[in-house]
Amino acid sequence: MTTEHWWRSAVIYQIYPRSFADSNGDGIGDLRGIVEHLDYLNDGTSRSLGVDALWLSPFYPSPQADFGYDISDYQAVDPAYGTLADFEKLVEGAHQRGMRVIVDLVMNHTSDRHPWFLESRSSRSNPKRDWYVWADGRDGGPPNNWLSSFERCGPAWTRDETTGQFYLHSFTPQQPDLNLRNPQVRAAIREVWGFWLKQGVDGFRIDVAHRLFKDGQLRDNPEPLAAYRRYHRHPELRQYNLDQPESHELLRELRCFLDGHGPGLLLGEVPISDDSRLVEYFGADGMHTAFHIAFWEQPWDAAAFRGTVDRLSGLARPDALPTYALATHDIPRTVSRYGLRQARVAAMMMFTLRGLPCVYYGEELGMADSPPERALDVDDRDGQRVPMQWEPTGAGFTTGTPWLPFGHDIGTANVLVQDAAPGSSLNLYRRLIRYRRASTALRFGDYESLDSPAQTFVYRRRSPEEELLVALNFADRPIVLAIGEGPARLELSTDAARSAGTVSLRSVPLGALEGVLLRVG
Ligand code: NOJ
Ligand code: CA
DSSP states (O other), X not given: OOOOOGGGGOOEEEEOXXXXXXXXXXXXXXXXXXXXXXXXXXXXXXTXXXXXXXXXXXXXXOOOTTTTSSOSOTTSOOTTTOOHHHHHHHXXXXXXTTOEEXXXXXXXXXXXXXXXXXXXXXXXXXXXXXXXXXXXXXXXXXXXXXXXXXXXXXXXXXXXXXXXXXXXXXXXXXXXXXXTTXXXXXHHHHHHHHHHHHTTOOEEEETTGGGSOOOTTOOXXXXXXXXXXXXXXXXXXXXXXXXXTHHHHHHHHHHHHHHTTSSOEEEEOOOXXXXXXXXXXXXXXXXXXXXXXXXXXXXXXXXXXXXXXXXXXXXXXXXXXXXXXXXXXXXXXXXHHHOHHXXXXXXXXXXXXXXXXXXETTGGXXXXXXXXXXXXXXXXXXXXXXXXXXXXXXXXXXXXXXXXXXXXXXXXXXHHHHHTOTTSHHXXXXXXXXXXXXXXXXXXXXXXXXXXXXXXXXXXXXXXXXXEEEEEEOSSSOEEEOOOSSEEEEEEESSTTOOOEEEETTBEEEOTTOEEEEEEO
């Protein structure tokens, strides 16, 4: 058996704490709610999902201007979500079930109500003034042309009345950017790392890892790039407010720190869909892995998926594994982007590629986006954050009124109904995860895509012990594929009605929007 680190073969499950399970009837998900549902995630039997690690989105004290990504205390739990003692129980319960726990590390910014910022904004001579990025305005406007990531927030600068200077915020004005060049800030942030590792966490998901540093001279973004709020590819020019080399230095320092505490995981959120830039962030002595952003940006097109997977595989450092997610709290859900049957094919793809699969809660049920009538989120992401649908009535999430209404699909996209239906999305997820767990080719093997007819994506996964083929039909009509010679065993299909059995690789029939996994030899 291989001696690889645990994370290299892990399936991660993302929990948005506010929306997973509410234990006290206030309509807001909380840590105890998560503890009560740990068996659903992994009870060691094939009845549970069988995931290896949980990534928890922020549950720290926060005014919730960006639903927890605006932190006002890095070393505590927001009372709405529970207490540190609850967190301890969560870690203990997860560990007992063989699951690791990864927490969100938001180093780019704090809340504007964080005591550090309250001090910093109080006067120009405050000792913490330099903890954030302050600058004088230019011609009556902001110091430069940088924009906030969020359309609705305008420029990345807000003028503070007290001192007449502007402060930088890459997101909402309630999220001032820290100055990570300041050694005291670095020391304070290091304390945060140590604090959570002492609480027993097994790693961090690094929020906007590509934004941690900005140009020290605060230079304007060059004109052709000035209008872009996010990373934008350009052959010669770079944006000055993101993807700066110093970020790597800090990430390496964090990696060293983490490695000193045991075998942990750093999962980078690097919203750069330019793979040639993304690959610099993970592998070697950087973060262990990073989300493959371009993966979830693809249209429903087999060649597009093959292209993006092959491109990243070709560019990434040899030991480096990307993380594949189909949805997160920031992007529309798979079913809403592609459709119900497409989502099943996409799931087979995610669990059989070379990399870490990351499942956003509710994806296993094929939940769709359900935007509420009145938007709560500053960037219109409420639709993908509706509470987990445990039962058709909404029971299981809360006994009260959920903070966001459930989806119209709750009658079918819920755990109770799908648990009992062998062909459900939930049971497909369970089968795929269970199969992956037992397969060295899927966990550690190499990856090679094969040429195949339009609207099909076929690839081989191989370890010294086994050879598997995955064939995905993206088209809404059946097809017969010639993949090679000899017999193979059909092990899994996204079509629950199809039974396992022997097929000839000369002619592998695929139904409309069907994916299959074949064992060669
Ligand atoms: C990325 C997070 O995933 C997103 O939800 C948040 O709004 C921004 N970073 C700012 O922290
Ligand atoms: Ca609650």
